[in-house]
Amino acid sequence: MHSNITENELEQRLQAVANDHRLHFMLALQRLDASLAAQLQRLPPDEWADSPALVAWPQLQPQINNLRSVDAALCQWQLGLYGLCSDCEAQLMPAQLLADPCRQRCERCEAKYQKAQHGSWTL
Numbered sequence: 001m002h003s004n005i006t007e008n009e010l011e012q013r014l015q016a017v018a019n020d021h022r023l024h025f026m027l028a029l030q031r032l033d034a035s036l037a038a039q040l041q042r043l044p045p046d047e048w049a050d051s052p053a054l055v056a057w058p059q060l061q062p063q064i065n066n067l068r069s070v071d072a073a074l075c076q077w078q079l080g081l082y083g084l085c086s087d088c089e090a091q092l093m094p095a096q097l098l099a100d101p102c103r104q105r106c107e108r109c110e111a112k113y114q115k116a117q118h119g120s121w122t123l
């Protein structure tokens, strides 16, 4: 690797972002539905996003998406696949991962993905 960002630093950063997203999700849920929040707190955090009860709170979708992205990144870390583009398996740059530890795609695949997500109105 040509950078001085260590694996340890990346792991700490990923963990910090995961904790942050989980905390924000939980605080938002507590304001909406304290009993569901208490219920989810008894589960492992990587199961929160899968709770069927969350369909009652569509306004939490951004926080739920964040949970899913940190869950996916932590799972990849455990599998030793962290930092690989999920579409083309290119190695992402440590600096990109440090800036956005949940990043799933390299720049090229991300651009393609965004285009597909937003329909074909941009040519």
Ligand SMILES: [Zn+2]
Residues within 6 Å of the ligand: 085, 086, 087, 088, 089, 090, 105, 106, 107, 108, 109, 110
């Ligand atoms: Zn890619």
